[in-house]
Amino acid sequence: MLQQIKTVTVIGSGTMGNGICHVFAQGGYNVHMMDINQAALDRAIGTIGKNMDRQVTKGSLTEADKAAALGRIATYTDLATAVKDADLIIEAATENIDLKMKIFQDLDKLAPENAILATNTSSISITRIASYTRRPTKVIGMHFMNPVPVMKLVEIINGYATDAKVTELIYDLSKQLGKVPCVVNDYPGFIANRILMPMINEAILSLQEGVAGVEEIDTIMKLGMAHPMGPLQLADFIGLDTCLAILNVLYTGFGNQKYAPASLLINMVQAGYLGAKSGEGFYKYTPGSKELVVSDRLASKQWKM
The missing domain is CATH 3.40.50.720 (NAD(P)-binding Rossmann-like Domain)
Incomplete structure (x- = not known):
């Protein structure tokens, strides 16, 4: 010691x-x-x-x-x-x-x-x-x-x-x-979140723009980039409100549009869909279950712009 x-x-x-x-x-x-x-x-x-x-x-x-x-x-x-x-x-x-x-x-x-x-x-x-x-x-x-x-x-x-x-x-x-x-x-986001949060935000923007679905985005990053967890699942795990707060720190700190949080993320947080801790984010979470089930709101693609 x-x-x-x-x-x-x-x-x-x-x-x-x-x-x-x-x-x-x-x-x-x-x-x-x-x-x-x-x-x-x-x-x-x-x-x-x-x-x-x-x-x-x-x-x-x-x-x-x-x-x-x-x-x-x-x-x-x-x-x-x-x-x-x-x-x-x-x-x-x-x-x-x-x-x-x-x-x-x-x-x-x-x-x-x-x-x-x-x-x-x-x-x-x-x-x-x-x-x-x-x-x-x-x-x-x-x-x-x-x-x-x-x-x-x-x-x-x-x-x-x-x-x-x-x-x-x-x-x-x-x-x-x-x-x-x-x-x-000491710069906004330090290193971990300066790199991680823009990646998560880009995954949310890709979903928002209809480039691919939740499962497809996470699977591509897991199998193609050897990430243990896809960025949308990771965002759920971190808490979407926390992700939004960090992105706002980056956006305010650097004054650069590339850090502006996706409107889908803002809407989900305002609606109370915060990820695992609220029971639903990009996925739905049932106590005791390890199965990943995409949120009905996102699976239905009614959220697309």
């Missing part, structure tokens, strides 16, 4: 937050998982336990190691208590700039002076987030991929003022967790 980091606080217990807690607890760190809702925290602990059960079944984790890891996670609904002893704080809240600004303003007041403040944002400027604190040298992006316990990449993003020693520490910490860290600089 890295000597400088002993206790990690994660703000947010959703999919990304509980995944980050999972890997840190399994890595031997004391973890404080914070959310404003105790029921959400209880669900997160249940999710972590189920995911660890899968590891036990596969032989990558023992029952004793699972019990020890879960024992290292404490839950909190009070931010001040959750961060008071933290060496590293990772914000994993919704991809909303106003929410993140408020969280970082509060963290700056409540966290220990030497604590590093990290964000799991997938597109929002680290420099802008850091500007809401009095410690911009200690603010950094630590963008994990979903599902966190499985995916190896951690995209580490330097803000304009991030101290090189902080970057080095987070780089080494990520490696200690068994991840593969890649350091990038």
